[in-house]
């Protein structure tokens with residue numbers, strides 16, 4: 425077996441080092457003068473596509489508490505509670521359990537009012553798992569407009585009943601006076 429010349433091997437090692445460094449630096453040099461593309465998250469964020477399936481948002485004013493979204497959810501992570509006052513709703517809660525939610529969007533399609541959506545928010549860090557049950561309501565109780573509508577409807581109903589009662593009382597008076605007249609004639 426012929427032994428390799430140590431000087432030659434030494435020089436080859438030097439050449440290999442210089443060559444591989446030059447190849448590596450060629451790539452570095454290519455990007456050296458370009459604008460940096462690193463995003464300083466969370467101060468900066470990349471644009472999120474419109475169809476991104478992040479944390480839900482609810483247009484509460486449009487929601488009719490029909491439960492269609494909750495029924496469509498394959499893992500039962502939507503729960504809601506509202507008290508009905510005629511046509512108006514008094515909201516108590518509308519929660520999504522993000523311990524279970526798999527962001528499948530199946531709750532969005534059956535909504536008859538198109539009021540539950542997948543949002544673009546994704547950062548959801550908590551210290552306690554129970555905090556992953558998120559209430560989507562922006563207000564509890566009734567909205568200001570709903571309170572006004574309810575008050576107007578109640579006033580209208582009261583006026584209608586009063587008019588009905590007055591009419592009934594008028595009719596009763598009329599029949600009583602007619603009976604008196606008959607008695608006098610008799």
Ligand code: SF4
Pocket residue numbers: 496497498499500501502520524525526527528529530531532
């Ligand atoms: S995205 Fe899917 S899993 Fe999450 S609440 Fe909607 S239906 Fe349920």
Ligand code: SF4
Pocket residue numbers: 486487488489490491492493494534535536537538539540
């Ligand atoms: S399906 Fe839509 S309208 Fe019905 S309860 Fe869900 S969010 Fe509200």
